[in-house]
Amino acid sequence: MNIDNIVSPTLITDKKTCLNNIRFMADKAKKHNLIFRPHFKTHQSRIIGKWFKQYGVNKITVSSLRMAEYFANDDWKDITVAFPVNIREIETINSLAEEIQLNLTVENVESIEFLKNELKYKVGYFIKIDTGYGRTGVSFDIFLKIDKIQKSASESDKLNFNGFLSHSGNTYNTKNTDEIIDIHNDSLYKLSLLKKQYIEKFPDLVISTGDTPSCSLADNFNGTDEIRPGNFIFYDLMQYELGSCNFDQIATVMACPVVAKHSARKEIVIHGGGVHFSKEFIIIGNKNIYGKLVHLNNKGWEKTEQDHYLIKLSQEHGTLQISDELFNKINIGDLIGIIPTHSCLTANLMKEYLSTDDEIIDHL
């Protein structure tokens, strides 16, 4: 990669780091005898998808039917859509179900009733379980609702019960890694109650779980059968601050040109705004932080001595407040690197990556 050739905001990814991240997670799954079904919503890339194949991955997770189509058309044959089924998209469901092993996520009887009437091909379904995040899903202890869903589905030969699926997104609201482990263990315990309740009737049921913080840090997966982390392929500033990864595991950085300097307030303005990074932020020292500065070079990027953050974003502008020393070193027209706060949303906006090996990488 020659950074002199980069003229506008460009999302760089380091393939070697991505491969290390995949190997790390694949090894962990193997060690704990878990199905590794990575979530592809982070990268949304067919090329990056193929990198997983050399680690034996053949089952994947996505978060929309559109994404499922994108990967089904690239020969992925077993796809779970980890999002409450949108029954309005029944045509897409049927066309996918004809071609691949499609696994839907269901959390109400209404959806099952609709699917029973409209499905033309067999699908698997997971019941979405809420173990405490509170976003969506059936609470882990409402067996009555779970029974109803299973009973209704059992009247159709098109609906095969796969098991229970949960996502502990509340690990993202933690203050330290102990809290992440606590949430993870609490979730495992709740899912174990479900397994106990239903394993006799459904001996093949799969307990599927796995946010990136838990999967990165935990070493106990008792009772779980499958993990679905996604963000770990790149990690990002949010994961770094949570403690889910170290600096060397971060695999994506935005390259941004410097367009203005304001010496009185030691701010530099970059081309790199909400349409590049998204407006997702984390709070560090009472400031909204959209990304963190790194030094770019032709091999990739390096940590700076001090921390410098992207503190303001508008549609195309980004503002960093930096030290006096660095301020004097950075010139108009320079290219700086920014670790994005949330790599999934950043990649979704950029729609393309440049690898450090100069490969242009697709994004849905």
Add this chain to the structure above:
Amino acid sequence: MNIDNIVSPTLITDKKTCLNNIRFMADKAKKHNLIFRPHFKTHQSRIIGKWFKQYGVNKITVSSLRMAEYFANDDWKDITVAFPVNIREIETINSLAEEIQLNLTVENVESIEFLKNELKYKVGYFIKIDTGYGRTGVSFDIFLKIDKIQKSASESDKLNFNGFLSHSGNTYNTKNTDEIIDIHNDSLYKLSLLKKQYIEKFPDLVISTGDTPSCSLADNFNGTDEIRPGNFIFYDLMQYELGSCNFDQIATVMACPVVAKHSARKEIVIHGGGVHFSKEFIIIGNKNIYGKLVHLNNKGWEKTEQDHYLIKLSQEHGTLQISDELFNKINIGDLIGIIPTHSCLTANLMKEYLSTDDEIIDHL
């Protein structure tokens, strides 16, 4: 438009309302004898761009060279890039400057020095002025810096000084419409000092200003020569809450399928998340608000009796908290409408519009 045909998140726009919004702003510009140079970063659409032509618009504003290329290729011949010039993109600058009247925005001598050496064709340039927003630009009272920029530029026959350009983005941080008018008038006063200082030397200089809140509400444009509002084509929830528009001026709404209901907390979950709306929020009653519910019909949308807001977003999920009464009326699989908090970022994510007349409308 038949909403039964909408199966996944879809950004709907009402052409008639857009045309009314354009007429309103074009009339205002005419009344005050202002050049109307609308900002196309909001819609980023060639089709919507053409709607402006019937109101006599032939000069436009964009916020990136990429956008400038998109519209130059659709026969727009006079384009201002209202973003500090990114000198790394000199090739694009030269290829655009060969074809159209390209106006750059400059705020430092370094950029001018670079352009002097590298420009192959004539461009106009505005000096970006900060009248109090504090994002970027030369402070309105630092004549020394302005003089330096002008002096350096005057040594090149490729750089023609157009005038001063400012953006009062601080109108977005106001609590009532009086504050918007105060900021606008303060900005006019500061720009008038500049005009007074430089009009003798540059008798054709243009004072260019105009954020949507000011342009929507103000009736005093003394000293201004040009306005560049953009968001007014659609408006959005942010503008509505600021008081810049009324409900009937809002011209875009996202249609989202309902995928889950949680009766205990009276929440409904929609397919519609950060990848559709962006994570931009405003605060209403201590809550982060990403959008507001409306009822959809085949003609467009209608206000609800009570206010119901989109209060949580993850990548694909959106959560609304609604009244008991409405909760009972909304079913799994229904389609609801959401006025986005920030239409520019929402449109930028959706990359396409469906008009209420069933036209598919492009977006860069």
